[in-house]
Amino acid sequence: MKYDFVSIIDRQGKDAMAVDVVGKFSGFELPQEGFDFIPMWVADMNFATVPTVQKKILERTEHPTFGYFITRDEYYEAIINWQEKRNNVARLTRECIGYENGVLGGVVSALNAFATPGDSILVHSPTYVGFTGSITNAGYKIVLSSLKKDEEGIWRMDYEDMDRKIKKNRIHVAVFCNPHNPTGRVWEREELRKALEVYRKNDCIVICDEIWSDIILNENQHIPMQSLDEDARNRVIALYAPSKTFNLAGLIGSYHIIYNPYLRDRVRACSSKSHYNSMNVLSMYALIGAYSKDGMEWVDELRKVLSQNINYAYDFINKYFEGVELSKPQGTYMLFLDCRKWCEKHHISLEEILKKGHRVGVGWQDGRPFHGEYAIRMNLALPFTKVQEALKRLAEYVFCSK
Numbered sequence: 001m002k003y004d005f006v007s008i009i010d011r012q013g014k015d016a017m018a019v020d021v022v023g024k025f026s027g028f029e030l031p032q033e034g035f036d037f038i039p040m041w042v043a044d045m046n047f048a049t050v051p052t053v054q055k056k057i058l059e060r061t062e063h064p065t066f067g068y069f070i071t072r073d074e075y076y077e078a079i080i081n082w083q084e085k086r087n088n089v090a091r092l093t094r095e096c097i098g099y100e101n102g103v104l105g106g107v108v109s110a111l112n113a114f115a116t117p118g119d120s121i122l123v124h125s126p127t128y129v130g131f132t133g134s135i136t137n138a139g140y141k142i143v144l145s146s147l148k149k150d151e152e153g154i155w156r157m158d159y160e161d162m163d164r165k166i167k168k169n170r171i172h173v174a175v176f177c178n179p180h181n182p183t184g185r186v187w188e189r190e191e192l193r194k195a196l197e198v199y200r201k202n203d204c205i206v207i208c209d210e211i212w213s214d215i216i217l218n219e220n221q222h223i224p225m226q227s228l229d230e231d232a233r234n235r236v237i238a239l240y241a242p243s244k245t246f247n248l249a250g251l252i253g254s255y256h257i258i259y260n261p262y263l264r265d266r267v268r269a270c271s272s273k274s275h276y277n278s279m280n281v282l283s284m285y286a287l288i289g290a291y292s293k294d295g296m297e298w299v300d301e302l303r304k305v306l307s308q309n310i311n312y313a314y315d316f317i318n319k320y321f322e323g324v325e326l327s328k329p330q331g332t333y334m335l336f337l338d339c340r341k342w343c344e345k346h347h348i349s350l351e352e353i354l355k356k357g358h359r360v361g362v363g364w365q366d367g368r369p370f371h372g373e374y375a376i377r378m379n380l381a382l383p384f385t386k387v388q389e390a391l392k393r394l395a396e397y398v399f400c401s402k
Contacts, residue, residue, distance in 0.1 A: 253279060
């Protein structure tokens with residue numbers, strides 16, 4: 001491979017939440033002696049970003065002024081080119097692109113534009129914990145429509161349940177996740193079409209988080225929700241960011257794509273009111289460096305690395321962790337384990353399983369805040385040798401039959 005996805009990067013002392021919380025916060029106690037900590041919880045990556053990101057930032061820092069600035073044409077051109085080449089997006093213009101400090105901030109701005117605190121918002125379950133916190137903190141009520149596993153263990157939407165709950169709670173705004181976090185589903189065209197039909201019949205605006213759209217595994221394909229038809233272009237507010245793809249969350253910087261002028265004006269009016277939703281000049285250059293030819297090559301290699309990690313972990317868990325169930329992710333780099341059968345068979349609580357993993361340095365995440373009663377969330381965006389080591393420890397010290 002052209003890029004390095006093998007080296008172990010020491011992130012301690014470099015402001016990395018993934019590792020610097022260890023020993024400082026409850027639930028992240030120091031591992032037992034003899035075990036290093038393997039970060040497998042918060043959704044960032046343990047890989048160096050594509051070199052063009054640093055190159056663009058460093059080039060800009062050579063100039064000694066950092067005053068008020070305007071957004072460069074290259075910023076919009078990079079996004080349009082990226083969406084066209086990676087997601088087959090057509091007819092995207094710079095007028096449809098708007099800055100957001102973060103996807104969750106964009107979600108709240110869009111909610112404020114089309115709902116009133118106290119209103120109910122439809123969200124699928126399991127649910128990204130960031131949605132739960134942001135939506136409820138902004139004063140809205142969450143109504144959950146549960147995803148269901150089919151006979152092949154694939155997570156599916158329940159369209160009748162969606163329709164019933166939208167009508168019962170008089171819902172007119174829904175938050176959608178494409179690809180879905182935490183299950184890793186990459187929605188198929190027909191699934192998106194059926195979901196949009198439910199939203200259309202009930203006159204629902206759709207706020208669609210597509211931050212994971214670049215992290216697609218194996219032979220799966222991402223389909224932007226807005227690309228379905230003209231109604232989707234006029235109904236869906238889409239939110240993107242290079243942060244998940246290129247490990248840039250610490251730089252801050254997302255963007256929305258909104259085709260309908262009325263939706264766009266309302267969202268921008270809400271997002272501008274705080275005067276805090278403004279771009280950082282270095283984040284602008286980071287996106288330009290990321291959404292480049294080199295960035296495309298880097299993501300293609302990243303997908304292969306993550307696919308290998310996911311495939312290996314999925315097979316390993318099914319072979320050695322009897323009673324632990326999981327659906328194979330089609331996108332993202334997260335696993336969502338269901339430990340119910342294992343817990344019931346061994347009379348051990350999920351809390352104790354989590355602690356057993358932490359004691360041997362496996363820094364996985366409690367899945368209950370994601371609405372998984374016996375769930376554990378695992379981040380596999382780290383070198384393959386670390387994935388192997390983590391699973392080996394779990395097999396020997398946590399899910400052993402002793």
